[in-house]
Amino acid sequence: MADRQVAITGLGTVNPLARNVEETWSGLLKGKSGISEITLFDASSFTSRIGGEVKNWAGPDEDIIDGKEAGRMDRYSQFAVQAGAEAVKNSGIDFGKEDAPRCAVVIGSGIGGLHTLEVQHKRLIEKGPKKISPFTIPRMMINAAGAHLAIMYGIEGANYSVVTACASAAHAMCESARLIWNDYADIVLTGGSEAALTTIGLGSFCSLKGLSTRNDDPQHASRPWDRDRDGFLLAEGAGCLVFEELQHAVKRGAVIYGIISGCGATCDAHHITAPDPEGKGAAAALTKSLKSAGLNKDDIGYINAHGTSTVLGDIGETEAIKKAFGEHAYNGLAVSSTKSCTGHMLGATGGLEMIVCALVIRDGILPATTNLDNPDEKCDLDYIPHDPREKKVDHIISNSFGFGGHNACLVLSRYTGQPCF
Helix, strand or coil: CCCCCEEEEEEEEECCCCCCHHHHHHHHHCCCCCCEECCCCCCCCCCCCEEECCCCCCCCCCCCCCHHHHCCCCHHHHHHHHHHHHHHHHHCCCHHHCCHHHEEEEEECCCCCHHHHHHHHHHHHHHCHHHCCCCHHHHHCCCHHHHHHHHHHCCCCCEEEECECECHHHHHHHHHHHHHHCCCCCEEEEEEEECCCCHHHHHHHHHCCCECCCCCCHHHCCCCCECCCCCECEECEEEEEEEEEHHHHHHCCCCCCEEEEEEEEEECCCCCCCCCCCCHHHHHHHHHHHHHHCCCHHHCCEEECCCCCCHHHHHHHHHHHHHHHHHHHHCCCEEECCHHHHCECHHHHHHHHHHHHHHHHHHCEECCECCCCCECCCCCCECCECCCEECCCCEEEEEEEECCCEEEEEEEECCCCCCCC
16 A cells, blocks of 8 residues: 555536536535425425435536437436546546556446436336336446446446445445555546435435425525534435546646545444444544554544534534544544535535545635534534635545445545645
């Protein structure tokens, strides 16, 4: 690991705020909300009728992939293709000049092609099995997004998908880092994609009573750490990054956003949906990520939190941070949740939030937790309410926790070699 470091050299996203990185970052720093009334279908009968839609989506840009091919993809694969293409373009990589077997793709998703499942199930019921599309399985399968990206760029190395609910993108990035650390790849296109804003997706989360029902005030519905929070906001989109072996990136003069210096993964082994109320598993993942990176607790200046705006989740994460960081949790460690603006993109969220961490290092600005008006007394850390904060940080942690008790934490560190920007 010491000999092969992992640089981030490309960023790309589609999300409820925007369909590119810079507009997303601008929106976050302005505290803009991507939450609105759901328009993808009639949600009037649902207890939660608001969410984070990708606005006016008609498919990937025509210069990325033609409309006919895009039509053979589920919405979540389309998001991945758009975000992945932006990340590749941003990185400046020409895969045609790279050693194809030394390039890889690892894309996470919690649910995959749910839109396709709904449409084809309706066909089955209304018209019979002969009317089911032959593209149903290729659209639905969670590995489809990564497969399409590999086909687009001729990537012949490892290509697989990670499924750990809301931690999927984070685990995908952990696995991507390991591919490079262990000399199985030099470049990995990674991240996550999700498109679960469907009738069955929304209805299922409503039945779990996990979603906010602040339907008359969507812009202020996602409020992590606030005592008036009442659940998360279901959102969709993708966040993709290019991970690259450091010397490979330096040799070609790439822009280096930061170094993935460590990762930690654990399981609560507690409950299929509820987090451990004491945050033990999450704390262990944080501690493992520090050890992996060879850092001390007080080296971390900022945590981009999981922070979904659920009653139990926010308290559990607060407890986990206190356990892992001790006194440093109250002394110089800033924490915020950008889900207050984007909602929760499930298996894609970790990808977008790692992009946010990269931009924090680039610009020296910590995004705020919007809507944090009345802090919960059990959530008593420095959660950067309302306004962004200028602060240079050298080491950041991104937290992602998923149903099933899956925890993943990644450490992003400033690159101290050649100038990055």
